[in-house]
Amino acid sequence: MDSAPRDTPDDPNPLHRLSLDALRRRTSMKWRTYPEDVLPLWVAEMDVPLAAPVARAITDAVALGDTGYPAGTAYARALADFARTRWGWDGLAVERMAIVPDVMLGIVEMLKLITGPGDPVVVNCPVYPPFYQFVTHMDRRVVEAPLGADLRIDFAALEEAFRYAVAGGGRAAYLLCSPHNPTGAVHSAEELTAVAALADRYGVRVVADEIHAPVVAHDAAFVPYLSVPGAENGLALMSASKAWNLAGLKAALAVAGPAAADDLARLPEEVSHGPSHLGIIAHTAALRDGRDWLDALRTGIDDNRRLLAGLLAERLPRVRYRPAAGTYLAWLDCRPLGLGDDPAAAFLARGRVALSPGTSFGTGGAGHVRLNLATSPGLLTEAVRRMAAAVA
Numbered sequence: 516m517d518s519a520p521r522d523t524p525d526d527p528n529p530l531h532r533l534s535l536d537a538l539r540r541r542t543s544m545k546w547r548t549y550p551e552d553v554l555p556l557w558v559a560e561m562d563v564p565l566a567a568p569v570a571r572a573i574t575d576a577v578a579l580g581d582t583g584y585p586a587g588t589a590y591a592r593a594l595a596d597f598a599r600t601r602w603g604w605d606g607l608a609v610e611r612m613a614i615v616p617d618v619m620l621g622i623v624e625m626l627k628l629i630t631g632p633g634d635p636v637v638v639n640c641p642v643y644p645p646f647y648q649f650v651t652h653m654d655r656r657v658v659e660a661p662l663g664a665d666l667r668i669d670f671a672a673l674e675e676a677f678r679y680a681v682a683g684g685g686r687a688a689y690l691l692c693s694p695h696n697p698t699g700a701v702h703s704a705e706e707l708t709a710v711a712a713l714a715d716r717y718g719v720r721v722v723a724d725e726i727h728a729p730v731v732a733h734d735a736a737f738v739p740y741l742s743v744p745g746a747e748n749g750l751a752l753m754s755a756s757k758a759w760n761l762a763g764l765k766a767a768l769a770v771a772g773p774a775a776a777d778d779l780a781r782l783p784e785e786v787s788h789g790p791s792h793l794g795i796i797a798h799t800a801a802l803r804d805g806r807d808w809l810d811a812l813r814t815g816i817d818d819n820r821r822l823l824a825g826l827l828a829e830r831l832p833r834v835r836y837r838p839a840a841g842t843y844l845a846w847l848d849c850r851p852l853g854l855g856d857d858p859a860a861a862f863l864a865r866g867r868v869a870l871s872p873g874t875s876f877g878t879g880g881a882g883h884v885r886l887n888l889a890t891s892p893g894l895l896t897e898a899v900r901r902m903a904a905a906v907a
Contacts (some may be wrong), residue, residue: 525660527811529563530819530891535808543763548869551629554898555869557859559696559758559844561889565810568804569759569797576796585766585792590614591804594753594768601729601806603743604667612769616667617787618726618767619645622690623653623751624786625769628778629720629750630655630688635680637689637719639668641846641876641883643696646724650690658687659878666698666837666879667845670713672840677717691723693730693740697846697876697885699839701731704738711745723751726767727842729758732817747867748774757842758809759801760889766794812889816843819888819895826896830903843889846873852906859884866905868898 524568539546547561568597568710575583588609595607626636632654633641642657650657660676663669673689680687694701702710714721717815723740731737741751754767760883767790771779801809820838823845828835835848847870848860859872862884873883 528815528818529566529672529808529812530815530889531722532564533562533891535894546645549863551714553863553867553869554894554901556887556890556895556898557871557885558754559757559887559889561752561812561843561887562759564888564893566759566801566805566808568808569761569800572796572800572804573764573793575872576793581792581793581796582769585614585790585795587785587874588612588798590766590795593799597729597806599801599804602737602742603738604739606739606742607770611773611776611779612720613769613779614768614787614790614795615752615769616786617765618724618754618756619649620789621767622722622724623649624659624692624782625722625750625752625778626650626653626655626688628781629722630686634685635687637673637676637680637807638675638877639692639695640878641697641873641880642692643689644875644877646690646692647877655688657877661871661879662695662698662700666839667700668702668710670709671749673710674717675715677713677719680719681717687717689719689721690897691721692741693723694723694727694737694839694841696842697844697871697873698837699844701735701839701840701841702740703739704712704743707738707740707743708866709741709747710740714749715745719747720812723749725751725753725878726754726757728814729755730813730841730843732820732840733810733813737841741815745837747772751774752780755798755801755805758812759798759805761794761797761801764791764794764797765863766790805835816888819843819890819892820845822895823886823888827880830899835858843887845886845888847886848882851883854882854906856881862902862905864905866901868905869902
């Protein structure tokens with residue numbers, strides 16, 4: 516396998532710029548969880564260098580010794596401008612945003628504002644595993660509303676889950692993953708409007724996790740949940756974390772619809788102490804100055820979706836894969852391979868490729884794996900080669 520650097524100035528694709536040797540020098544979770552003979556395509560870290568504007572902002576802050584406590588609204592203003600220019604949405608008011616440590620901890624704080632201990636939280640499974648972990652840890656009950664066969668929201672199942680959630684007369688919330696992780700579905704304006712109407716009918720409050728919002732295919736359009744009619748009492752969490760590979764630089768924003776502003780105002784002041792000042796600087800720079808880098812990344816992800824589809828058709832034709840418009844994650848149905856509920860275990864043991872096991876994503880995940888597309892075409896090709904060899 517070619518591990519030579521691809522740091523060529525005429526190639527803007529950040530997925531082409533790091534060699535395997537360089538990546539293995541990283542000390543983050545993706546590259547240190549497994550032995551060196553394993554190709555890690557599991558956790559949502561990207562194999563990219565830091566966007567130059569972000570790197571400059573961080574190094575400038577370090578050179579200045581600007582490593583104190585965060586202050587100001589620069590992050591919120593950068594997100595509002597990004598939303599206006601990228602999504603055509605003028606509804607992001609700085610006064611209805613609050614800084615939180617990261618998206619999942621922000622979700623916890625939003626759920627604390629609108630539900631109580633023991634209350635139900637509806638999720639569309641299969642879904643991001645921390646939805647289960649964080650919700651149950653904060654003493655709420657997960658109610659599943661499985662996705663449809665098309666891997667999109669099944670509104671009959673969602674209504675049944677809402678009906679069940681409010682049957683006892685208590686408060687209920689719906690934790691919406693948008694775009695959806697792991698399937699990559701980008702919800703349409705019509706779908707989100709239907710969600711808002713259904714939530715209003717049953718008195719369910721919506722909290723939208725929109726961390727993957729900037730990472731959509733060039734021919735797709737992300738629609739913020741709070742921008743659709745009827746979503747005025749919703750809450751959303753946004754961050755530059757996934758799109759610019761900033762998971763280690765903690766910072767996110769909680770956003771309230773106009774009718775949820777009073778809820779957000781009740782957020783305890785100490786929650787704002789959690790984000791990193793350097794994280795806020797990095798996220799602000801990404802949203803404000805890292806848009807060309809993001810567009811080059813999106814092109815690379817589009818290319819990798821097509822590459823993966825072709826590789827699977829050639830080497831693992833029984834694996835079912837629907838290239839999706841959102842995220843840099845691929846949801847692979849491996850049930851025809853006969854590897855049981857956890858095919859990721861077989862791919863790791865026999866092929867030395869680490870993938871996320873579908874069983875951790877809840878109902879509907881058995882027999883599936885999640886693969887991280889945000890790597891070089893060479894590593895992606897080698898991973899599929901190993902996966903094919905594992906079942907030969």
